[in-house]
Amino acid sequence: MPARKARAPNTVANSGAGSAIQLTEPHRSQAHPPRDRLLRRQPMLNKVGMGYTFIYEAMKVGAFPGPVQLPGGKAVAWRESEIDAWIAALPRASELPCE
Numbered sequence: 001m002p003a004r005k006a007r008a009p010n011t012v013a014n015s016g017a018g019s020a021i022q023l024t025e026p027h028r029s030q031a032h033p034p035r036d037r038l039l040r041r042q043p044m045l046n047k048v049g050m051g052y053t054f055i056y057e058a059m060k061v062g063a064f065p066g067p068v069q070l071p072g073g074k075a076v077a078w079r080e081s082e083i084d085a086w087i088a089a090l091p092r093a094s095e096l097p098c099e
Helices: 041-048 052-060 080-089
Strands: 011-013 020-022 076-079
Touching: 041 052, 041 076, 041 080, 076 080
Parallel strands: none
Antiparallel strands: 011 020
16 A cells, blocks of 8 residues: 655645645634624624614615625625724714814
8 A cells, every 4th residue: 555645734635636735724823814703683783783774774875784695595694894894984973073
């Protein structure tokens, strides 16, 4: 029986030409990017602190991130990172013009 060829970490054997395929996951010693959670409607509304009428009107004009379709085709959710970015982009009260 021939000896097996050693593979580099984070690779899997390709069933084709005997080469290895690099995985997209970073090596353990590298910093991991933050995980992006999906928020269903009520948790998203709780995080934003606004009602669904405002949110859906803002989505219609492109002023709020849209949802993603979940497997199964009926449910939707919002990417928490997009909601966080939207919140971070809001002007602070001190930056608003005085009336």
